[in-house]
Amino acid sequence: MTPIFNVKTGTVSLFEGQNNLGTFQMRGAVTLPCRLQQGGGPAPMPKGVILVAGRNVDTDLVEVFLEREFLTVEPILDQATGRMESPGALSIYMEGWARWFCREYYIHQPDMAEHMHRVELSRIAHLNPKPHLIHVPFGEAREADAALWDRSQRCTLAIPKGGLLAREIARYLAKPDEPTPPAWAAMVLCAGAAMFPPPRKTGK
Secondary structure, eight states: OEEEEOTTTOOEEEEETTEEEEEEEEEEEEEOOOOOEETTEEOOOOOEEEEEEEEETTTOOEEEEEEEEESSSSOEEOTTTOOEEEOHHHHHHHHHHHHHOOOEEEEOOOHHHHHHHHHHHHTOTTOOSOOEEEEOOOSSHHHHHHHHHHHHHHTOEEOOTTSHHHHHHHHHHHSOSSOOHHHHHHHHHHHHHHHSOOOOOOOO
């Protein structure tokens, strides 16, 4: 897949060989690792999720091109061998930019968590360009739930078949309770698409 970035419009045209897949407003979503309390004791730290996605400016289809989990921003290395145990969010952001020119990501987490993530990204000198995090200001989770449900019903959300999102979204829509990080990322992605539509095309 070959991306072509339009500096004037900020959109990206994607090509598969000679086939034009469409023009997209590239905006993904990120859910940060967040510890939950279960049964009065500490639960294992769930992994965060980054979605690299784009919104087709002609069809309104939101397509997820990459879904990856992470625990930290920078890679986790084995202290004995120096081998990488977890690549971290850093490499996912870099891959999103290198392959799809995706720099913007929707996010909705507690203020302190968002702030710490922004600060940590700002301190990484070799991360260039820096991801731009867009806070999606909904009040209650049911608002984001409605955005995910709407796109699911209208078939305007395309996700990798048999992947992490496919499993977790199906589980969540069948029994909406506490969303897992992948389901929450999808909810934030859909809520962001609803709140921040791409600019309308103007006639010549």
